[in-house]
Amino acid sequence: MDTVHGISLVLHLIGWAVVLGGALAGMKSTxxxxxxxxxxxxxxVTGIILTGLLxxxxxxxxxxxxLVITLLVTVLVVLGRRRPExxxxxxxxxxxxxxxxxxxxAVLWH
Structure with a gap:
């Protein structure tokens, strides 16, 4: 179970890094x-898996x-994908x- 948790955590962090990197990279050309x-x-998805493992x-x-913050980001990304203008x-x-x-x-709230 530790292996599943570790892999899920790595994928979760990579997912957030991609979102942050994509948003910052898109700033110049909007x-x-x-x-x-x-x-x-x-x-x-990996956040839901991690929650289930806890x-x-x-x-x-x-x-x-x-989860509320994640859903807000998801809505903003989906809207940005559907209407790039x-x-x-x-x-x-x-x-x-x-x-x-x-x-x-995630880091500071214990």
Missing amino acids: TLPSGTFHGILTAL GADANHVKIAVK KVTRGSLGAISGLVVVNVAL
Whole structure:
């Protein structure tokens, strides 16, 4: 079970890194790279797997807050993918900021 947890955690972190990197890379040309969509799906699915592996030991409030943030990022990425002409620096900044907040919550909230 430790191996599944470790692999899921690595994939989760890579997913968030792809989302943050894609949003920051898109700032100059106000585009959302297609990899950002795959990154957020990876982060979402592996986050659900990690929560399932925690079972009863999970901090349910923390998980709920992180899930809401993840869903907000997912909506912004999906909207940016469906309507690339609507992608603005503000939406890319919101994606980047929410990713940083989500990672900070994971690390700092015990």
